[in-house]
Amino acid sequence: MEKLYIIAGEASGDLHGSNLIKALNQKNSALNIRAWGGDLMESQGATVVKHYKDLAFMGFVEVVKNLKTILGNLRFCKEDILKFNPDKLILIDYPGFNLRIAKWAKDQKIPVYYYVAPQIWAWHTSRVHNIAKNTDRILSILPFEKTFYGRYGVDIDYVGHPLIDAIDNFIPDAAFAKDYLRRKPIVALLPGSRKQEIKRILPEMISLIEKYKEFTWVIAGAPSKTVSFYRSLLPKDVSIDICIDKTYDLLSIADYALVSSGTATLETALFKVPQIVCYRGNWLSFQIAKRLVKVPFISLVNLIANKEVVKELIQKDLNESELTKQFELLRKNKDSILEEYENLITQLGSSGASKRAAEIIINN
Numbered sequence: 001m002e003k004l005y006i007i008a009g010e011a012s013g014d015l016h017g018s019n020l021i022k023a024l025n026q027k028n029s030a031l032n033i034r035a036w037g038g039d040l041m042e043s044q045g046a047t048v049v050k051h052y053k054d055l056a057f058m059g060f061v062e063v064v065k066n067l068k069t070i071l072g073n074l075r076f077c078k079e080d081i082l083k084f085n086p087d088k089l090i091l092i093d094y095p096g097f098n099l100r101i102a103k104w105a106k107d108q109k110i111p112v113y114y115y116v117a118p119q120i121w122a123w124h125t126s127r128v129h130n131i132a133k134n135t136d137r138i139l140s141i142l143p144f145e146k147t148f149y150g151r152y153g154v155d156i157d158y159v160g161h162p163l164i165d166a167i168d169n170f171i172p173d174a175a176f177a178k179d180y181l182r183r184k185p186i187v188a189l190l191p192g193s194r195k196q197e198i199k200r201i202l203p204e205m206i207s208l209i210e211k212y213k214e215f216t217w218v219i220a221g222a223p224s225k226t227v228s229f230y231r232s233l234l235p236k237d238v239s240i241d242i243c244i245d246k247t248y249d250l251l252s253i254a255d256y257a258l259v260s261s262g263t264a265t266l267e268t269a270l271f272k273v274p275q276i277v278c279y280r281g282n283w284l285s286f287q288i289a290k291r292l293v294k295v296p297f298i299s300l301v302n303l304i305a306n307k308e309v310v311k312e313l314i315q316k317d318l319n320e321s322e323l324t325k326q327f328e329l330l331r332k333n334k335d336s337i338l339e340e341y342e343n344l345i346t347q348l349g350s351s352g353a354s355k356r357a358a359e360i361i362i363n364n
Contacts, residue, residue: 002028004361005086006035007077007101009052009094011193011222012263014038016116016141016162016354017092019169021046023358034084036077039223049080053224070097078104090361091135092116099127102134113361115139117149117156128152137364139357142304143347157360160353163263167248167270168351176249183216185255188273189240190247192260193222195229200280202233205258207320208327209238215255220247256330258323265299265310269344274337276326277301277312304347309340 004024008017018040024031025045035046042048050073074097081089081101088111091098095118102112117140120127128149131138138156140146146158180186191202202219209217219230221244230242243250247264251257251271259268261279268275277299297303301310311326313319330337 001030001032002088003032003034003084003086004088004090005081005084006033006037006041006046006090006092007094007098008035008037008041008092009097011038011052011224013092013094013116014040014052015166015263017041017046018044019162019165019354020090020092020115020357023354024362026355027358027362034080034086050076051224073097074100077101081105081110082108086110088113088361090115093118095119099131099134102131106134111136113137113139115357115361116141116162117145128154137360139360141353142300143349144304144306157356159356159360160350161266161348162353162357163266163270164345164348164351165354167267170248170252172252173246173249176243176246177253180216180218180253185215186250186253187212187215187217188220188250188254188257188259188268189217190220190257190259190264190268191278192262192264193224195225197260197281198222198225198230199233201260201278201318202230204280204318204320204323205278206234206238206240208258208323209240211324212327216241218243218250218254220250221245256327256334261298261312263300265301266304269301269310269341272338272341274330274334275301275310276323276330277310278318278323279312279314280318281315301341301344305340305344309337309344 006017008014014037017037021033021041021044033046035041035048036050037048038052089105090113091102093116105112112135114135117138118131132154140156140158141161146156149156189205191198191205218241221230221242223245227242227244251268251273254273257268257273257275258278259265259275261277265277279298298312299310302308313322
C-alpha cells in the first residue's frame, strides 16, 4: 500500500486537497493518506492530524506574534512525517510553512510534489531555483505561471485550475435556493475564513445594508466559524442572514457580492457574480507587503486577466463612501463584468485539473 502525506494549511487548500484525494483514490484504491487539512479532505478518506483552522496566520505581524506556535507545528510535522514514513509528500499552497518542509524533506530523500505552486511571482522571485531544487515536481494551477518559471529555466506542469472541477461537481441545495429565491435580489458577503481578516473586513461590508434595503444581504460563514462569532461583530439592530459552509449555494443564486481577496474572488467569478474585492490587513503587515509585492493586483480575477476586471478596495479605500460609489458602478457595469468573466473562464481552460495532478503524482 502506497503511503502519501499531504499538507494543506488553509480552507482553499482543504478544498483542492479533497478533490486531489478523490482523484488519487480513483487512480489507486490502495492508498494510505495522512494529512494536514480539514473536513473536506477527511471526507475523502484522509487521516487528518492537524486542522487548518489551527494553522492560518495571515500577515507579517501575525506570523511574528505566533512564531512559537508555528515553530512547534514545524517540529511536530517533521516528527509525524518521519514516523509515517511516506512514499511521497504532497504540499498544497501554504508556502511560508510548506517551503520549509520541502527543503527538510528533500534532505530526508522523500519525493516532494508541490501542488498549487507557490506564488513567488508576486514577491521573492529569487526563490525560484530553491523551490526547483527542493521539489521533484511543481504542479501549477495558473496559466501564466509556466511562462514565469520558464524564464528561470524551470519546467513546471500546468494542470489547470481545480476550482473549475469543484464548481462543475457542485450540486446545489434545492431547498436553500427555493427559500432565498422567494425573497429580494441577493448580495453575498464573503469576508474570508481567518478570524483576523473577518474582524477587519465584515464591519465595512455591512455598512451598505441600511442604504440598500431592496436587497437581501447574506454572510457566507466559513465552516470553521460559528454564527455567534459573526453576530458578535454586528450591531444589534442589523438584520442579516448568516449561512455557515454554504458559500457555493449562496454564490449560485447571488446577484452581487462583496468578497475578501484570495481564492473566493475566483470562485465568485466562476459563479458569474459581479463583485467588489475588499481587503484590510494589519497596518504594519500591509506596509511591509506593499514594499515587497511586485504585482499590480491582489485578486486572482485581475491577476489572471492582467487588468482590472473587478474593483479592489484596499486598506483605507475600504470604507462606506467608496463602497457605496463602487456598488453603484457594479450594478451599472454588470454586463461588461460578466463578459470579462467569460474571457477569464476561457483562459483557465477545461476541467480535470485534479485528475491531471493525480496522474502525475501516481505515475512519477
